[in-house]
Amino acid sequence: MEPARILLTIGGGIAAYKVPELLRALQKQGHAVRCAATPAALRFVSPLALQSLSGEPVRTALFDPSEESEIDHIRLADWADLVIVAPATADLLAKMAHGLADDLVTAVLLATRAQVLVAPAMNVNMWTHSATQQNLETLRSRGVLVIGPESGELACGWEGAGRMSEPADIAEAASLRLGTESLQGHTVLVTAGGTAEAIDPVRRITNRSSGKMGFAVAEQAARRGARVILVAGVTSLTTPAGVVRLDVESAAEMRDAVLAELAGATIVIKAAAVADFTPEIVEEGKIKKEGLADQSSLVLRLVTTPDILSEVCGLKEDRVVVGFAAESDNVVEEARRKILRKGCDLMVANDVSRVDAGFDVDTNAVFFVTPDGEVEETGLLSKQEIASQILDRVEKLQGERLE
Numbered sequence: 001m002e003p004a005r006i007l008l009t010i011g012g013g014i015a016a017y018k019v020p021e022l023l024r025a026l027q028k029q030g031h032a033v034r035c036a037a038t039p040a041a042l043r044f045v046s047p048l049a050l051q052s053l054s055g056e057p058v059r060t061a062l063f064d065p066s067e068e069s070e071i072d073h074i075r076l077a078d079w080a081d082l083v084i085v086a087p088a089t090a091d092l093l094a095k096m097a098h099g100l101a102d103d104l105v106t107a108v109l110l111a112t113r114a115q116v117l118v119a120p121a122m123n124v125n126m127w128t129h130s131a132t133q134q135n136l137e138t139l140r141s142r143g144v145l146v147i148g149p150e151s152g153e154l155a156c157g158w159e160g161a162g163r164m165s166e167p168a169d170i171a172e173a174a175s176l177r178l179g180t181e182s183l184q185g186h187t188v189l190v191t192a193g194g195t196a197e198a199i200d201p202v203r204r205i206t207n208r209s210s211g212k213m214g215f216a217v218a219e220q221a222a223r224r225g226a227r228v229i230l231v232a233g234v235t236s237l238t239t240p241a242g243v244v245r246l247d248v249e250s251a252a253e254m255r256d257a258v259l260a261e262l263a264g265a266t267i268v269i270k271a272a273a274v275a276d277f278t279p280e281i282v283e284e285g286k287i288k289k290e291g292l293a294d295q296s297s298l299v300l301r302l303v304t305t306p307d308i309l310s311e312v313c314g315l316k317e318d319r320v321v322v323g324f325a326a327e328s329d330n331v332v333e334e335a336r337r338k339i340l341r342k343g344c345d346l347m348v349a350n351d352v353s354r355v356d357a358g359f360d361v362d363t364n365a366v367f368f369v370t371p372d373g374e375v376e377e378t379g380l381l382s383k384q385e386i387a388s389q390i391l392d393r394v395e396k397l398q399g400e401r402l403e
């Protein structure tokens, strides 16, 4: 992995005492690390310790002429490839969610274009408070990555969720999230969005897929250095940077596009919501009420579409193939059945009856299901984060194949 530039921003919580350990862990991975701390953070961790370890002055003040002359806060925000917030206090999360910038750390967090990873730490009641959870939701929907918190005994004397993740785990998450180029040399073929099946020249049968899940997979794969081909159905989303996009409409067109690109692909991820049925006959002219035998109803005969995922799995060779399962009942059981029937390496099952997951929202909560029936649950995360976790698993499967 290429060494990266990491800005470690420190909030004012007791867990700040673990930050020197985190700094060392990041340095051991070869990264250049600079620190910026809120005034409250400096009550818990010594700036001298951070400066001695990082070899750089610790930034604390927004309007300090000597600090700003060294590197001003906008250049500091631009310098970073990744910004870590640890500990991310309830106050810092709230300020980030609302775009406040009343000190150096929050100003940098608002100005940076880099990926941001937050490691929350606070009292369990502050953590579970709906204000904190809503702020977190907002941040996740903007693509901020979240690690932890862990559950256990808290410094305040309470038990429960609120402990900052261990420094080694945060460092590991940082490495995975950096532009690690870990998929360099791979071609990832992604499908996204819903298909639209024509009834006549003006009418279509489609579904609620927005394309957000598949576009997030494409974006994250590109960030990891892969060549990405995105076969997009019906969606209004813009193409992520560095991604080659092929627009299709029907299930049949999606099948043709996927099969045409399959030979060059080493990884296939099928997030599209493909219609299972399509009208048997597409009328050449607009269907008019007056032309119907019974003007009170129209009977459409639907036939099944090609199952693209099964077809791809039949031609799998040493590719890693990931399918999605959109379920509303018995999510895990259905996904277990589906993975065996379709023959892919990993099934990402989501409950599409939820309002905060599945179709047309920025978040998702999935179960990763393997062919031998193992299940791992993610909880509610941003689609970008789910995409990242899918790719972590794909990389692991690739690695196992090479062993």
Ligand code: PMT
Residues within 6 Å of the ligand: 192, 193, 194, 208, 209, 210, 211, 212, 213, 214, 251, 270, 271, 272, 273, 274, 275, 276, 305, 306, 307, 308, 309, 310, 322, 323, 324, 325, 326, 327, 338, 350, 352, 358, 359, 360, 361
């Ligand atoms: O696009 P969003 O708004 O972000 O919503 C995301 C999503 C809910 C669409 C996504 O997370 C998801 O679940 N995608 C799969 C939807 C689906 O078609 O699920 P399924 O269980 O019906 O199909 C299982 C798998 O077979 C899927 O990988 C699907 O792409 C594939 N399939 C299905 C039918 C078909 N004819 N050909 C296929 O390849």
